[in-house]
Amino acid sequence: MIKVGIVGGTGYTGVELLRLLASHDEAQVVAITSRGENGRRVDNLFPNLRGYYDLAFSDPDIETLSACDVVFFATPHNVAMRMAPELLAAGCRVIDLSADYRLRDHERWSQWYGEPHASPETLAEAVYGLPEFNRHEVAKARLVACPGCYPTAIQLGFMPLLKAGLVDADHLIASAASAVSGAGRQAKIDNLLPEVSDSFKAYGVSGHRHLPELEQGLGDIAGAPVHMTFVPHMLPMIRGIHATLFARLSEPTTDVQALFEDFYANEPFVDVLPAGQYPQTRTVRGANRCQIAVEVPQGRDTVVVMATEDNLVKGASGQAIQNMNILFGLPETLGLVQLGLLP
Template sequence: MIKVGIVGGTGYTGVELMRLLARHGAAQLSAITSRKEAGMAVADLFPSLRGHVDLQFRDPADAGLDRCDVVFFATPNGIAMQEAESLLAAGVKVIDLAADFRLEEVAEWEKWYGMSHASPRLVAEAVYGLPEVNRERIRNARLIANPGCYPTAVQLGLLPLLEAGVVDPTSLIADCKSGVSGAGRKAEVHTLFPEAADNFKAYGVPGHRHLPEIRQGLGRVAGRPVGLTFVPHLTPLIRGIHATLYARLERDIDLQELFERRYASEHFVDVLPAGSHPETRAVRGANVCRIAVHRPQGGDTVVVLSVIDNLVKGAAGQAVQNMNLLFGLPETQGLDGVPLLP
């Protein structure tokens, strides 16, 4: 059994990790940390885990994380970079669900995240954990930078077009909507029910932290810097991301066949039949990205619709997918649940 530790087990990604790992079959939850809730039973804070997770939250200092095989950081930005080096030295694999190791350029990271990087040496070693692109590198990694939720939906939607070189990479548009859980479990006015319900708004238009991550990933595939306009929106949903992506077609091609061929062997990317419109509820609770590609009126604009559950394929599920790759397990292990409806 793989001994698993989770640092920061009281947030939405932490509890989602516990939900997935509790039924994984090859993973044993050994330590769940929280300084604030140390000593409290996990099931007392999260009753949904009663009968599935029989552990107490522990202070990170005495949780025995160095005795784990893998440690997930479900923490705010800036935490994993302070603790990853000592765990790696102890032979522990690390999967960071925050952004500490996602950007290749340390100066760029410090600009967007507003703090000095505590472990710049590890940035070059970290492997970006998008399995549909980096599967073989992930298998041999010690440190995984789990992608962000918006970057996952956007990159999976645009990758086939850029890999095939059939669109203008300088004029991409990502118009994205997210459920409120994407903001985390912390108390903030804009995520209170009276603020978020019956409301719809854009945010981060001048620049969102996920923008450089998306540009980095797409640029690597395109072989050149990309021009991307990324506009996120907050919707009155609990879970889900819907990315509507626009690109200018530069040569005629069967788009449906292109996407089906690219993702034919990818268990967690589902290319829907031509003319489809994927919905966020069709991926709720599941580690899958559903995609539909359109060419309105047969013109030169490609519209890609990409939907994921931001807490699963956009966070905890993708992290477990990466763990499976790290330990030579079937990639689907613990992740074959059917989406929830309604």
């Protein structure tokens, strides 16, 4: 049985880890931390977990966490990078859901996050945890950096095209919309129901923190530098991401439907829809699945890819558990067979 610790158990990704791990046959959560809720029972804060956990929140103590086989960081940025080196030195594996280890260049990280990186010497060891691209490296890792929610959908959408060298990698465009839970559980006026309900807006258009992660990851996929225009939007709902991607085809006669179907034929968590069907956020809600559709409108030279996911599952906690399964040589689908919730 894998002994699991979770740092930052009171946010949306933390409680989603708890929900998913409750049905995992090979993992047991033995420590969950929160300074603000220290001593409070987990099922008191999250009644949906009653009967599944007999745990209380505790302070994030290195000695306690070091006794775990793996520690998930479900925290804002700048937490994991301060604690991970000690946990790694103690022989613990670390899966970070924050942005601390996603960028290989610590100076670039500092430019986007506004502070020096606390453990730049550890960045070279971090493996980017997009299993569909990097599972063989994940299997050998001690430190896994889980992709952001937007980058997961966008990279899965562009990957077959970039791997085949079929699109102009200098002019990729992603217009993507995320549910409000993507902004976290902290109190912010902009996230209140009266502020987001019955409305739709763009944000971060001049530059979003996911952009350097996207260009780094897509560049790795393409094997050459890429350039992207990324426009995120806020959706007035709780869960979900819908990404619409645009690229110029170098070979407009390519059967892109067959390309995507063949590329993802053996991927358990990527579902390529039949031609003419388009993904919806509601069909992946609660599931560790990305649904993808591809079109070439009017048979011209622009390919349009649509990708949906639950930002808290395939975009965060579910993908983190998928990486844990790979790390420990378990079936990749273990604990992650939940179907999407309808209606």
